[in-house]
Amino acid sequence: MGASLTELGSKLAGLMFIWGTIQQLFPQILCKRIESFWTRLEYYFYPYVQITINELTNGKSNEIYRHVDSYLGTKSVDTSAKYLKAEKSENSKSFAVILDEGEEIIDEFEGAIFCWRSHNETFDDNSQGSKKTQPTEKKSYTITFNKQHREIVTGKYLKHVIEEGRAIEFKNKKQRIYCNDSMPTWWLRLNSMWKHINFEHPATFDTLAMDPKKKAEIINDLIAFSKGKDYYSKVGKAWKRGYLLYGPPGTGKSTMIAAISNYLNYDIYDLELTTVKDNLELKKLLMETTSKSIIVIEDIDCSVDLTGKRNKAKKNKKKDDSDSDSDSDSDSNSDSDSDSEGKKKLTLSGLLNFIDGIWSACGEERIIIFTTNHVDKLDPALIRRGRMDMHIEMSYCRYEAFKVLAKNYLGIDTHPLFQEIEPLLEEVNMSPCDVAESLIRKNTSGGIEICLNNLILALKEAKEKAIEEAREKEKQDSERVKEENPKKNKKLSTKFYGRFKKLFR
Numbered sequence: 001m002g003a004s005l006t007e008l009g010s011k012l013a014g015l016m017f018i019w020g021t022i023q024q025l026f027p028q029i030l031c032k033r034i035e036s037f038w039t040r041l042e043y044y045f046y047p048y049v050q051i052t053i054n055e056l057t058n059g060k061s062n063e064i065y066r067h068v069d070s071y072l073g074t075k076s077v078d079t080s081a082k083y084l085k086a087e088k089s090e091n092s093k094s095f096a097v098i099l100d101e102g103e104e105i106i107d108e109f110e111g112a113i114f115c116w117r118s119h120n121e122t123f124d125d126n127s128q129g130s131k132k133t134q135p136t137e138k139k140s141y142t143i144t145f146n147k148q149h150r151e152i153v154t155g156k157y158l159k160h161v162i163e164e165g166r167a168i169e170f171k172n173k174k175q176r177i178y179c180n181d182s183m184p185t186w187w188l189r190l191n192s193m194w195k196h197i198n199f200e201h202p203a204t205f206d207t208l209a210m211d212p213k214k215k216a217e218i219i220n221d222l223i224a225f226s227k228g229k230d231y232y233s234k235v236g237k238a239w240k241r242g243y244l245l246y247g248p249p250g251t252g253k254s255t256m257i258a259a260i261s262n263y264l265n266y267d268i269y270d271l272e273l274t275t276v277k278d279n280l281e282l283k284k285l286l287m288e289t290t291s292k293s294i295i296v297i298e299d300i301d302c303s304v305d306l307t308g309k310r311n312k313a314k315k316n317k318k319k320d321d322s323d324s325d326s327d328s329d330s331d332s333n334s335d336s337d338s339d340s341e342g343k344k345k346l347t348l349s350g351l352l353n354f355i356d357g358i359w360s361a362c363g364e365e366r367i368i369i370f371t372t373n374h375v376d377k378l379d380p381a382l383i384r385r386g387r388m389d390m391h392i393e394m395s396y397c398r399y400e401a402f403k404v405l406a407k408n409y410l411g412i413d414t415h416p417l418f419q420e421i422e423p424l425l426e427e428v429n430m431s432p433c434d435v436a437e438s439l440i441r442k443n444t445s446g447g448i449e450i451c452l453n454n455l456i457l458a459l460k461e462a463k464e465k466a467i468e469e470a471r472e473k474e475k476q477d478s479e480r481v482k483e484e485n486p487k488k489n490k491k492l493s494t495k496f497y498g499r500f501k502k503l504f505r
């Protein structure tokens, strides 16, 4: 097809030359007649249409060109094209193979054939008005197809190419982690409120130690979310999802965020609430986040005092009207939002609006994650379902989670010492972080067995310590009860003594 098109092109160029000569020789009316006849002839004999996609339009980069580039990059590897180029951009994880100048690719879509050709013209540019001309490159792609497929191209095919290209770019793009910093106002007027670096955390769901059922549930939820564009628009909900990760220190909450980011290839916006001045700044920060991203607020219980004011408001309300119920929704919070000096500041209702207010729908496909060590300290409105859709408990390391760590750190699926470790892990509350610490010593101390024995020792010590602490606590509690209610205790003991006597009389 490519060769026939080239031949036809050169024949047409010849005919155009003849046409130019005719135009000079014959009067205008005759020329018009010949022109319309020529158009009909051309339409009959040359049934192809061509669309050009330039790299630059009006001096700016053309987004469609980039998507076509990515799309053809994947196609070019399994075609007969001989001259290909390998390129890697700064923001890409891997290199891309693209067509070299003049190469052709035949693509098929819904039974129609499309011929893509890459062009690279170099010309002397003196558009700046300077005497010296600059050699400038003009890159483009042309797509040639039979005119009967015009509707497929404009209706479906180009859309398909752009979407596929965009998906390839997204898959190859390097993830970034953004953080907000306190900056002077003049700086923020000129720059973004977020600073970023590339995110290269090695955590994945495979290396994350947790109950496999729970892990599968989370992965399925993430898949459903990332493919849920149509569903969310059908039910009329903003395309976002909230996850609350809670559990003791070292149980993998931050690691889970990295695993989610790597799984979905989303950027992370690590929101530091303590540097946010007020609700307006929070809103601006939200507006500067992009789609396909994770907004994270770590240790939300310690970030700012979001619960204090609310509790105060509740207490006052209770005082005024002891019968009335205290509502736990954001609306009830508005009174407590302005502080006593009337200054605007960051409030709980500001944060609630950030999560699911009307502004939260700017941008789409976003995940919001809160982490905390103390879930009970959080305001119920902040974590109610719909805001934090999935509550995930990151718990101490049990046997199933240990097996993942053993595989990661020691490269083993089973070992005779596992039999001894299993019951200990069910009894002892040890975080995956501490278990990993025993296993990571493999390189310095030698063998697998030594690592496992170290772990057994650590578990036994932790068990002893826990028993000791429980005993101590029991002792303290009973002493406190005795101190607090000596009379009551006396009464109770005489009462029980009386009954006891009755029973055994």
Ligand SMILES: Nc1ncnc2c1ncn2[C@@H]1O[C@H](COP(=O)(O)OP(=O)(O)OP(=O)(O)O)[C@@H](O)[C@H]1O
Binding pocket: 207, 208, 209, 210, 247, 248, 249, 250, 251, 252, 253, 254, 255, 256, 372, 373, 394, 431, 432, 433, 434, 436
């Ligand atoms: N579930 C886990 N799976 C794999 N590694 C884990 C897990 N939990 C902890 N680790 C290891 O322990 C280290 C600390 O974990 P991480 O920072 O994710 O804990 P955290 O729950 O966020 O703790 P904190 O509450 O103190 O922020 C990590 O570097 C990771 O290697």
Ligand SMILES: [Mg+2]
Binding pocket: 253, 254, 255, 298, 371
């Ligand atoms: Mg953490």
